[in-house]
Amino acid sequence: MLSTGGLAPATAQEIPNDFSAIVRQKLPAVVAITTRQIIQDQTTLNDFLNPFDGGGRIQPQVREALGSGFVISPEGYIVTNNHVVADATEIHVVFSDKETAPARVVGRDPATDIAVLKVDPRPNMTATAWGDSDAMQPGAWTIAIGSPFGLGGTVTVGVLSARSRDIQAGPYDDFLQTDASINRGNSGGPLFNARGEVIGVNTAIVSPSGGSIGIGFAVPSRTARTIVDQLISTGRIERGFIGVRLQEITPSIAEALGMPGAKGALVASVEAGSPAQKAGIQAGDVITRFNDKDIQGVHDLTLAAASQKPGSKVTVTTNRGGTNQELSLTVDRRRDQEEQTGAxxxxxxxxxxxxxxxxxxxxxxxxxxxxxxxxxxxxxxxxxxxxxxxxxxxxxxxxxxxxxxxxxxxxxxxxxxxxxxxxxxxxxxxxxxxxxxxxxxxxxxx
Incomplete structure (x- = not known):
């Protein structure tokens, strides 16, 4: 007889026989997205470098792309990835019943790769509901539905492999990692939990071949929901700004600063007139906590500051010369918003x-x-x-x-x-x- 190692056996509720009921309910809310980009009168590089050579012109070209998305409200709002619709001349949404509808862009956020589209509402339009990505732990069930390689309504199942992944895709990386199969065309589609709630927006994969090898990434619902709400209400994103340039703390820097470890974000410089300067933060300070959140490194502080609503008051804990101090800071709004989102x-x-x-x-x-x-x-x-x-x-x-x-x-x-x-x-x-x-x-x- 095999030993269970002291672990209680899993119940039938914890390991469902299948996910067919959830798929039946949620499939009508998942869409395929097709885009077209018309490129006209583009001059070749040879024409540019040799304008007197009489080079030919490229004829108008049409680029087509395919992605996925999901309906977030009966009013016809649809969530997808920014890279699916960026620079598109035409956007169409294909529902699970094969009906097609034109869509317009409500707003885009390149920094998190989230975009919101709008279509005319349909009768009895099925919508998804957000789940709590913070409640997801590695090993929990995940369900991806999308249109990989144009195969609409494809369902794959896996588990959450890890949280808070930084894959260097952007300044606010905080991805969920899953081994549910994700391929080209899945971008922008939903990642569900076992209750059928959206806990992520499928965005990227790691693959040497271009196909799934079980390493996929999704923008967590905690981030996506905030971005989507702002885009729907205002069409743009406002991020918090405190006005510091940061660098990581190496073990040698920590030793020189007299700190017990290399945790925290080192302030390299403080912008004049910024909230940080007004609060008394100085170059050489190490920020270790931000609004009761421990700061392990620069990425943590970047995410924490950006997520704050402009005008909100936060408490910042700094270490200066081995002494901790708490400072009160009022978060400002980024004035260079377009540059900070990559434009x-x-x-x-x-x-x-x-x-x-x-x-x-x-x-x-x-x-x-x-x-x-x-x-x-x-x-x-x-x-x-x-x-x-x-x-x-x-x-x-x-x-x-x-x-x-x-x-x-x-x-x-x-x-x-x-x-x-x-x-x-x-x-x-x-x-x-x-x-x-x-x-x-x-x-x-x-």
Whole structure:
């Protein structure tokens, strides 16, 4: 007889025979999303570099893409991924009964890869309900429904593999990991718990082949629900801002600061006039708690601060010279919201964005980046996933030395050249310094 090792046997309720009842209830609320992007009069890179060679023009092209989504209210609001609908010229939603409806974008948040669509309400429209992603523990059942490879209504089942995964997709990564099979076309679809509640929005996979190997990631409902509510009510996202530049604490830094461990976020600098400065936070402080939440590192503090509603009051615990102190801070609103969500602001229509967050070159980064003392340019802080910049190979840490043969000295220079190239319907040619090596990158205005 095999021993159970002291564990009580699982009940039939804990291990259901199947998930057919949940699938029958929720399948009508899950949709396939098809998009079309029409690219007209795009000039080839050869035309741009050799304008007198008489090169030909590319004929208008149509790009089609497929994703998934789910109805969140009977009014016709549908949740999906931003990368499914970004830059789409046409968007259609296909319901489980094969009926198709046109959809419009209500709002998008590239930083969390969440978007909200709207269709005309249908009679007796089935909607999903949000669940509590924070209550999910590794080993709990997960159910994914979507349209992988165009196969609508596909159901896969697995377990929650891990929580709070940072896969370097964006500044606010906090993914759920599941081994429920997720493939191309599942993006934007729901991840359900065993009660049929949405606890995540399927977004990404790790795969060397392009197919599922049992490592999928979903935006937790805690994050997605907040973003969706804001997009529906205002069409935009407001994130908290405290005004500090941070860096991770290494064991050697912790030792130099006289701290017992490497937990917390080290304040590298404080922005003048920011909430942090007004609260008394100084460079060299280590933030260890934020509103009763322990801060393990920079990522924790970034998420905690961004999730606060502007105007809210929080308590920040800092360690300065080995002494802890509690400070009261009033969270402000980000004034550079478009840059922080991966888009250069005020470059034209909302759907044509380069997708980079830019700044002057940080003095402390010059040696690390391998830059010469006389190198000038604009520092790429972040690159939005699936943006034009990302697709062209630009990376965080690159320094844009010139654009269209014009030297760049500040972020506004890049914006000006990008706007000019868009008006001329030509690619913008960047000269990049990457770890001391020079290279050219052409970004098409599509």
């Amino acid at each position: 250069i602001p005020s470059l034209g229509t909302e759907d044509q964005r380069l997708g980079m967050s830019l700044s002057a070159i940080p003095d402390e980064a010059r040696q690390q980046l391998g830059l010469q003392a006389d190198t000038t340019g604009v520092f790429v802080q972040d690159v939005a996933p699936n943006s034009l910049a990302a697709e062209s190979g630009i990376r965080p840490g690159d320094v844009i030395v010139s654009a269209n043969n014009r030297n760049m000295t500040q972020p506004s220079d890049v914006r000006e050249e990008w706007a000019k190239s868009r008006q001329q319907k030509k690619p913008v040619l960047f000269r990049i310094d990457r770890q001391g090596q020079s290279l050219f990158v052409a970004v098409a205005n599509s």
